[in-house]
Amino acid sequence: MTGYFGSYVVVAVLLGVGVAIFAGGLLANRLLRPDRPTAEKLTTYECGVDPVGEGWAQSQIRYYVFTYLYVVFAVDAVFLFPWATVFADPGFGLTTLVEMFVFLAFIALGILYAWRKRVLTWT
Amino acid sequence: MTFLVSPVANPGPTSPGPTLADFGHDPLWISIIKAVFLFVFLMVGVLMGVWTERKLISRMQHRYGPNRAGKFGLLQTVADGLKMGLKEDLMPRKVDKLLYFLAPVIIAVPAFLAFSVIPFGPVVSMFGVKTPLQLTDLPVAVLLILAMASIGVYGIVLAGWASRSPYAILGGLRSSAQVVSYEIAMGLSFVAVFLYAGTLSTSEIVAKQADGGSFALGSLNIPLPSWYAVLLIPSFLIYVLTMLGETNRVPFDLPEGEGELVGGFHTEYSSSLKFAMFMLAEYVNVFVVSGVATTLFLGGWRAPWPISLWDGANVGWWPMLWFFAKLVLLFCFFVWVRASLPRVRYDQLMHFGWKVLIPLNLAWILMVASFRALRVDNSPLVIVLMAIVVVGALGVYFRFDTVLQRRREQRAAQEAEEFDQLRDQPTAGGFPVPALDLPHYHGATTGLNRKEVPSA
Numbered sequence: 001m002t003g004y005f006g007s008y009v010v011v012a013v014l015l016g017v018g019v020a021i022f023a024g025g026l027l028a029n030r031l032l033r034p035d036r037p038t039a040e041k042l043t044t045y046e047c048g049v050d051p052v053g054e055g056w057a058q059s060q061i062r063y064y065v066f067t068y069l070y071v072v073f074a075v076d077a078v079f080l081f082p083w084a085t086v087f088a089d090p091g092f093g094l095t096t097l098v099e100m101f102v103f104l105a106f107i108a109l110g111i112l113y114a115w116r117k118r119v120l121t122w123t
Numbered sequence: 124m125t126f127l128v129s130p131v132a133n134p135g136p137t138s139p140g141p142t143l144a145d146f147g148h149d150p151l152w153i154s155i156i157k158a159v160f161l162f163v164f165l166m167v168g169v170l171m172g173v174w175t176e177r178k179l180i181s182r183m184q185h186r187y188g189p190n191r192a193g194k195f196g197l198l199q200t201v202a203d204g205l206k207m208g209l210k211e212d213l214m215p216r217k218v219d220k221l222l223y224f225l226a227p228v229i230i231a232v233p234a235f236l237a238f239s240v241i242p243f244g245p246v247v248s249m250f251g252v253k254t255p256l257q258l259t260d261l262p263v264a265v266l267l268i269l270a271m272a273s274i275g276v277y278g279i280v281l282a283g284w285a286s287r288s289p290y291a292i293l294g295g296l297r298s299s300a301q302v303v304s305y306e307i308a309m310g311l312s313f314v315a316v317f318l319y320a321g322t323l324s325t326s327e328i329v330a331k332q333a334d335g336g337s338f339a340l341g342s343l344n345i346p347l348p349s350w351y352a353v354l355l356i357p358s359f360l361i362y363v364l365t366m367l368g369e370t371n372r373v374p375f376d377l378p379e380g381e382g383e384l385v386g387g388f389h390t391e392y393s394s395s396l397k398f399a400m401f402m403l404a405e406y407v408n409v410f411v412v413s414g415v416a417t418t419l420f421l422g423g424w425r426a427p428w429p430i431s432l433w434d435g436a437n438v439g440w441w442p443m444l445w446f447f448a449k450l451v452l453l454f455c456f457f458v459w460v461r462a463s464l465p466r467v468r469y470d471q472l473m474h475f476g477w478k479v480l481i482p483l484n485l486a487w488i489l490m491v492a493s494f495r496a497l498r499v500d501n502s503p504l505v506i507v508l509m510a511i512v513v514v515g516a517l518g519v520y521f522r523f524d525t526v527l528q529r530r531r532e533q534r535a536a537q538e539a540e541e542f543d544q545l546r547d548q549p550t551a552g553g554f555p556v557p558a559l560d561l562p563h564y565h566g567a568t569t570g571l572n573r574k575e576v577p578s579a
Contacts, residue, residue: 004147006146006147007146007147007259007260007261008261010154010158010239010258010259011236011239011240011259011261011267013154013158014158014161014235014236014239014258015232015236017158017162018162018231018232018235018236019228019232021162022227022228022231022232022400023228025208025396025400026224026227026228026396026397028208029208029209029212029395029396030212032208032209033208033209033210033211033212033395033396034210034211035211035212036211037213041213042213042214042215042216043215043216044215044216044217044218044286044287044288044391045215045288045385045390045391045393046288046289046290046385046390047290047385048385051288054287056287056289056292057289059289059293061296062300062469062470063300063473064296064300066300066303066304066473066477067300067303069477070303070304070306070307073307073481074273074303074306074307074310077307077310077311077314078266080311080314080488081263081265081266081310081313081314081317081323084314084315084317084318084492085317085321085322085323086321087318087321087492087495087496087499088318088321088495088499089321093496093499093500094496094500094502094504094505097492097493097496097505097508098508100492101489101492101508101512104485104488104489107485108482108485108519111477111481111482112519115478115523120473120474120477120478121470121474122470122473
């Protein structure tokens with residue numbers, strides 16, 4: 001557990017432990033619980049009324065464009081983090097600030113464009 | 124053997140605490156102890172949290188809340204958990220079996236993982252080994268927390284998708300749209316903290332909040348507050364809002380709309396262990412965002428002001444108590460909000476996230492960055508830049524304001540026109556409409572001379 005990747009190994013091991021605990025819990029649950037299925041029990045619940053047709057219904061998904069916007073903004077946020085970290089270090093100064101302003105202006109332009117195109121409204 | 128209270132050598136009352144260099148030296152068994160502690164803490168925390176929430180909210184609503192199982196109903200959640208673990212589990216015939224099974228695991232595990240980088244306290248001596256009270260720390264610890272929150276979204280989407288029920292999938296999609304939207308605002312609200320702390324490591328962010336330093340204004344030395352919640356109050360307020368949205372809590376608890384979506388993405392999970400895992404993940408996520416709020420904005424495990432005057436407040440095992448106290452208070456805040464506020468509408472939620480929180484955040488980051496630059500190198504160019512930013516932001520705001528105002532007026536005129544038309548011909552819209560402007564709508568009683576008739 002030493003060295004640069006030691007801390008990451010701990011996280012990976014914890015992931016393994018977590019999966020093991022929850023999978024184990026579900027397995028124990030499977031062994032302990034009664035299991036007496038009937039056709040009525042196994043119908044999809046939906047809203048309590050007997051389901052009609054296939055499981056999925058076609059419907060208009062609002063705000064799906066937001067997922068694209070999310071990708072753009074999430075990547076932007078990730079670029080902002082290292083900048084914010086080194087920002088005050090010696091050797092970075094005004095130039096870093098201006099560069100990041102330009103970068104943020106591009107992001108802001110993106111959201112303004114989406115706004116103007118009325119992507120951000122209930123359609 | 125007992126835990127020994129033995130602080131590090133000469134820590135002093137203002138010792139900033141462990142840094143990244145203090146991690147990665149733990150023997151395996153210490154790591155195991157910490158990991159087991161994390162799981163036990165979160166499991167017991169969820170049991171107690173559910174009870175606290177039910178009890179607290181019922182007192183706020185003048186009810187008793189659970190009071191049958193155990194003293195004060197303390198065992199109610201344990202009883203519910205046992206019931207969920209032992210009752211028949213129904214897997215509807217149509218579901219996608221693998222994903223239906225995996226979704227609760229995918230949502231619950233990352234919630235626990237995020238807690239591995241939350242600092243509980245400074246370096247203590249645990250069975251003779253000096254170790255920080257934190258499982259691990261990474262140079263990108265906060266990024267890990269955000270990443271875990273993103274992976275949790277997969278659980279929501281997959282649960283909705285695998286259920287093969289229209290309400291479940293609608294709930295899942297709505298929930299994921301909400302969580303990703305608020306995650307961006309959340310990530311942006313951290314940037315100001317990083318600008319001040321200069322690191323993404325949670326233990327070092329806590330260390331940076333030990334002492335606020337001072338701001339030299341001419342010959343005057345103004346001491347700055349040490350908590351980022353005070354120093355960067357807009358960031359903190361935005362974070363508080365996003366943490367409610369991120370964990371799907373009131374007033375942003377849209378994924379479960381009884382009237383429109385039944386139970387949302389977990390409609391098809393009958394009250395079984397899988398459903399219990401969704402609930403568990405929800406509460407663990409509340410603890411995670413509260414822990415992040417504590418670490419990044421509220422000074423982490425460091426004692427609040429009056430207590431911090433005591434030299435022993437920030438050494439040894441005491442800080443764990445301050446950390447828990449902050450966590451419990453934040454949790455009570457969640458409950459308080461739930462008892463006080465009605466939920467918002469879906470489009471209001473998205474509107475608020477994208478059109479208010481994100482632009483505000485971007486503008487605030489620009490301000491903070493300029494201010495920091497001013498302190499790093501004191502050149503007049505920075506002031507010019509700051510002025511340009513302020514003028515630009517105000518310009519964009521006013522431009523939007525006038526456009527929005529014009530649209531609002533247009534819409535109002537259109538509506539007024541429609542009303543006029545309907546008043547003239549009530550059937551014009553294709554269906555009969557009652558007269559829209561009857562006098563008694565306005566409280567008038569002209570022409571009507573009603574009298575109260577006494578009953579019996």
